Amino acid sequence: MKSLQRLEMRQGQGLVMTPQLLQAIKLLQLSHLDLAAYVDAELERNPLLERAEAESFDGEGGFDGEAAEPRLAQDLDLSRGEIESDLDTCLDNVFPDDGPAAREAPGGDSLSLTPAPWGNTGGSFDGEDDEAPDFEATLTSESTLREHLAPQLDLATRDPMERLIGGFLIDAVDEAGYLREDLAELAEQLGVRTEVVARVLSLVQGFDPSGVCARDLAECLSIQLKERDRLDPAMQALVSRLDLVAKRDLAALRRLCGVDDEDLAEMLAELRQLDPEPGRAFGAGPVEVLVPDVFVRPAPDGSWLVELNSEALPRVLVNQSYYATVSRGAKSDTDKAFLSDCLQTATWLTRSLEQRARTILKVASEIVRQQDGFFRNGLAHLRPLNLKTVADAIGMHESTVSRATSNKSIGTSRGTFEMKYFFPEAIPGAAGAAAHTSEAVRHRIKQLIDAEADDVLSDDALMQRLRGEGVDIARRTVAKYRESLRIPSSIERRRERAARAVR
Structure with a gap:
């Protein structure tokens, strides 16, 4: 049997992940903070890139000049022929231009790349000063817990060994x-x-905060309680059984502390005035504000x-x-x-940013269309939704x-x-009823308990109430949702009511 070697030509289709396509995919999943850091790095590295100047707010609910999308496209196409000649390829190979139909949402809502006027905080209003004061310059840094404790240690002892151990404990x-x-273990590490170590710990425990x-x-x-001179035997017994306090087992606490209902109520009220986490008042990091990428507001015709x-x-050019x-x-x-190389990188970056904006806007518009009930009537009307439904509606891949x-x-x-948040899991409806979202069911459980x-x-x-309303849910699921809302069990709620009645 002879083995033959020959050459054959075959034609087939395949997806090639070019560096530019990989860049577009990477930019799409970045948050606006990560994207800003990435663009800043490109601006420093690439001399052909420059930051576009922001439009000035005209004070009448709009921006001077044309919309952002035409301007980006105009800046990009200044020398399209020269760019394609230098890159030896067509710019539409990876980023095909969307046709007119692609710029409209499936429900007829217009997709606008024009920035939201009421979302802009950088413009001047009614002739106010263009240069607002730097608010961050007026802020002072908050001292950390260690910075608050270290000076107290220096004042509390002059012994070098105690200062060393105390600093180790504070750290x-x-x-x-x-x-x-x-x-x-700490003593073993310090030798x-x-x-x-216990003696120095007792010293540090006397520092502020209590x-x-x-x-x-x-x-x-x-x-x-000791600093307040309230750590008597009855209070010691109460603090030693905080598990009974959490369960609100008043009968067991009365027997343990040897007090009557009135004294126990006063002790519990005093316990609630204490700070269970004294270090939280120091060194708290700055609150991270969730900055929206997209704004949704009602239109005069009733749409969004x-x-x-x-x-x-x-914005880069x-x-x-x-x-x-x-x-x-x-x-x-x-x-x-x-x-x-700089021209190619700059060109692909501007195209990637524009495509990213269009994609986010298109996806957000479809989410708003699918969740119209939530935007109009609230959480109870949030409907089940998955990525595939949105992807099929706008003609994109699920990924x-x-x-x-x-x-x-x-x-x-x-x-x-x-x-x-707008893609909640679905809970089937009872007896063929429509499915419900987990968020809506949690909201309903909270309403029933509050009432x-x-x-x-x-x-x-x-569970029986929800099933009567058409929600096919198990008891363990009800318990899981109740615990996620940090609502105690029915036994604990009864004990809490009894405690309030005594007070």
Whole structure:
């Protein structure tokens, strides 16, 4: 049997992940903060890129000049023929231009790349000063818990060994003000006896804030009660059984502490006045505000107007005149190759940013169309939705929709929500009824519990109520949703009501 070798030509189709396409995919899933950092790095590296100047607010609800999309396209097409000649390819190979139909939402809502006027905070209003004061310059840094404790240690002792051990203990304190490390292990690390570490720990526990450096909640509360001269035997017994306090087992607490109902109520009220996490008042990080990528507001005709947030949209342009000037003076092949690479990178970045904006806007508009009931009537009308439904409606791949909704948020009159929030899991309806979302069911459980009168609803009772409303749900699911809302069980709620009745 002979083996033959021959050449054959076959034609087939395949998807080639070019560096430019990979860049577009990467930019799509970035948050606006990560995108801004990426663009800043490109602006420093690429001399042909420059930041576009933001439009000035005209004070009448709009921006001077044309919309952002035509302007970006106009700046891009200044020398389209020259760019395609330098890149030896057509710009439409990877980023095909959307036709007129692609610029409209499936429900007829217009997709606008024009920034939302009421989302802009950088413009001047009614002739106010263009240069607003720098608010960040007026802020002062908040001292950390360690910075607050270290000076107290210097004043409390002059012994170098105690200062060393005390500094070690302060460094080991967590953000809540607790010492989670074992004293024996700390003593072994320091090479001293455990009794020495315990003595210094007792010294540090007397520092402000009261209760700091405690090893558990009971010790933290005991330190605070001791400073108030309220740590009597009855209160010690109460603090030693915080599990009964959490369960609101008043009968067991009365027997344990040897007090009557009135005294127990006063002790519990005093316990509630204490701070269970004394370290939280120090060194708290800055609150991260969720900045919307898209704004949604009602239109005069009853539909929804979906607009990009200009503050979260980086604007860069290719400096064609600078490229033309520099390229004429380039002599060596190395310089020409560098300029060609810079031009290619700059061109693809501007195209990627424009395509990213269009994709986010298109996906957000379809989400608004699908969740119209939520935007009009609230959480109870949030309907089940998945990525495939949105992808099929706008003619995109499911993975593209997933990337477009990652790390993005929508600003509405009801608040700012992550885009992933609008894709809740579905809970089937009972007896063929429509499906419900998990968020809507949680909301309904909270409503039923808040409306409790004399009769406290158990998880079984809640399950029967929901099934009567057409929600096919199990008791364990009701319990899971109730716990996620941080609502105690029916037994604990009954005990809490009894405690309030005594007070």
